[in-house]
Amino acid sequence: MGLTRNRKAPDKMPRHKWMFLSLFGLVIVVLIINFYFAFVMNSNKLQSQTESSKAVYAFNKIHFSSSSSSKQVILLDTPVKKSDINIVPPIKNASISSALEIEIMFKKLPLKYLKKSTLVPGEVGKLLKYLQPSVGTSTQLWSVAKEWVGARHVVPTQAPLLGSLLKTISTAKIIKAQNAPGGTQLKLLFTLEGGQRALFKPQWYKRDELIEGPVFSGKDRHNAEVAAFQLASLLGLRRVPLTAGRKVNLLRDIMPVATKSLLKTFVPDGKNNTCFYGTCHYCSRSDAVCGNKALMEGALILMLPQNFKLKQYRSPWQRTYKENRAAKWELDSNYCESIKSNKMYSPQTGPRLLDLIDAAIFDFLIDNGDRHHYEVLLNVSGAAVMFIDNGKSFGHPFQDHLDILAPLYQCCLIRQTTWERLLLFSGDVLGASLEKLLASSYISPVLTSPHFVAINRRLRTIYATAENCFEKHGKTHVIVDDGYR
Ligand SMILES: Nc1ncnc2c1ncn2[C@@H]1O[C@H](COP(=O)(O)OP(=O)(O)OP(=O)(O)O)[C@@H](O)[C@H]1O
Numbered sequence: 001m002g003l004t005r006n007r008k009a010p011d012k013m014p015r016h017k018w019m020f021l022s023l024f025g026l027v028i029v030v031l032i033i034n035f036y037f038a039f040v041m042n043s044n045k046l047q048s049q050t051e052s053s054k055a056v057y058a059f060n061k062i063h064f065s066s067s068s069s070s071k072q073v074i075l076l077d078t079p080v081k082k083s084d085i086n087i088v089p090p091i092k093n094a095s096i097s098s099a100l101e102i103e104i105m106f107k108k109l110p111l112k113y114l115k116k117s118t119l120v121p122g123e124v125g126k127l128l129k130y131l132q133p134s135v136g137t138s139t140q141l142w143s144v145a146k147e148w149v150g151a152r153h154v155v156p157t158q159a160p161l162l163g164s165l166l167k168t169i170s171t172a173k174i175i176k177a178q179n180a181p182g183g184t185q186l187k188l189l190f191t192l193e194g195g196q197r198a199l200f201k202p203q204w205y206k207r208d209e210l211i212e213g214p215v216f217s218g219k220d221r222h223n224a225e226v227a228a229f230q231l232a233s234l235l236g237l238r239r240v241p242l243t244a245g246r247k248v249n250l251l252r253d254i255m256p257v258a259t260k261s262l263l264k265t266f267v268p269d270g271k272n273n274t275c276f277y278g279t280c281h282y283c284s285r286s287d288a289v290c291g292n293k294a295l296m297e298g299a300l301i302l303m304l305p306q307n308f309k310l311k312q313y314r315s316p317w318q319r320t321y322k323e324n325r326a327a328k329w330e331l332d333s334n335y336c337e338s339i340k341s342n343k344m345y346s347p348q349t350g351p352r353l354l355d356l357i358d359a360a361i362f363d364f365l366i367d368n369g370d371r372h373h374y375e376v377l378l379n380v381s382g383a384a385v386m387f388i389d390n391g392k393s394f395g396h397p398f399q400d401h402l403d404i405l406a407p408l409y410q411c412c413l414i415r416q417t418t419w420e421r422l423l424l425f426s427g428d429v430l431g432a433s434l435e436k437l438l439a440s441s442y443i444s445p446v447l448t449s450p451h452f453v454a455i456n457r458r459l460r461t462i463y464a465t466a467e468n469c470f471e472k473h474g475k476t477h478v479i480v481d482d483g484y485r
Pocket residue numbers: 181182183184185186199220241301302303304310375388389390391
């Protein structure tokens with residue numbers, strides 16, 4: 001009986017069951033095909049990685065996370081490897097295809113980018129000469145620094161007095177110390193002998209500390225400010241205020257000249273170290289910065305002359321600072337088109353967009369993902385975007401945040417003078433050049449060696465990004481001579 005029932009059952013199966021079974025079968029087939037491709041692709045990837053021994057970052061896990069806005073954000077997980085290219089997640093929608101193309105280009109970079117340039121030693125030699133304190137120290141040099149400031153630079157191309165100025169910044173007597181106004185981070189405003197004002201950003205981290213987490217994590221790195229100043233000079237982007245390392249004795253140099261309100265924030269740490277917590281958005285008594293006994297290292301950043309005022313703008317490539325919320329530039333690959341339609345950013349009307357692309361290149365090299373606002377000199381025609389506040393840089397030499405380069409790969413434009421200067425450092429020589437300039441710093445060694453390796457790797461990534469743009473739009477449409485530098 002049972003057998004008969006079983007044999008007859010298919011004949012009696014209703015139509016909707018048949019349809020269900022066929023659909024189920026189809027789903028199984030699709031799944032099998034998917035698994036097959038995933039397996040083949042993965043084994044190919046593994047094979048090519050072992051073959052080349054140069055592991056590259058792999059886009060191996062695509063997952064979806066819902067953002068608080070209704071838009072869906074795709075995040076790509078990329079493993080961090082101490083290899084040639086170390087893009088870290090999240091890479092969001094608008095950057096995914098560029099990231100993949102840049103990865104491919106990075107691997108087949110034309111030979112000219114790998115060849116050592118013969119012009120570098122001469123150029124670095126010239127800058128090293130400028131760093132010699134040729135006339136010793138003198139507070140009379142403050143007026144020289146003041147005269148240097150122009151629409152497009154803070155330091156001129158020829159600057160034989162630079163070394164003396166930096167030495168004066170590192171040694172001039174501090175006649176007043178107060179809480180610095182503006183910004184959210186702890187910093188002090190010093191008045192130096194001769195009336196010159198400068199910002200002091202204190203040391204929070206040891207040199208080899210790795211700042212984990214999102215690109216803007218952690219506190220300011222004083223050594224990053226010092227390194228950024230010298231890197232800008234190598235790149236001919238002399239838009240960073242004069243910055244030098246400085247060691248101060250808190251008991252002897254600072255407390256006697258501190259304002260009452262600053263003095264109130266000095267606290268002992270119970271281990272014989274002198275500490276203070278200042279007044280700022282993120283300042284609190286429980287989060288004081290401490291010297292080694294009374295000795296504290298920091299970066300001293302010369303204030304721009306008071307006859308110049310700064311005007312602040314929100315960066316069009318500002319981050320949301322929220323993990324589950326994406327900014328428009330992170331979702332829309334045509335974002336640059338909408339930016340260019342704004343008169344302020346049209347490459348035809350002024351230098352601003354190319355300045356922001358310069359800033360993106362600079363920030364990618366130093367790994368600064370925190371340029372939420374940018375500043376230019378007020379009422380100065382053709383004023384450059386100043387590279388003020390580089391404190392959140394050089395946090396992790398084994399990671400690169402490709403999306404800092406979004407202005408470059410979304411707009412596919414680069415100023416000719418910037419591009420030519422970048423080419424000067426082909427063949428992985430930018431890191432060593434920076435190391436040479438930093439060797440004479442008052443807080444040397446400024447960076448650990450992995451940071452110099454990172455700079456070379458990041459410059460190659462910039463070359464790859466530009467090459468990818470050339471391939472897509474033609475070199476003549478990408479490189480722009482807008483008459484500014
Ligand atoms: N060298 C300088 N000359 C003139 N003004 C400066 C200089 N450095 C900084 N400032 C001004 O002080 C403000 C705060 O400085 P900075 O951005 O370094 O501090 P911050 O606490 O890191 O700020 P934020 O929290 O906005 O990142 C700047 O926005 C700028 O207007």
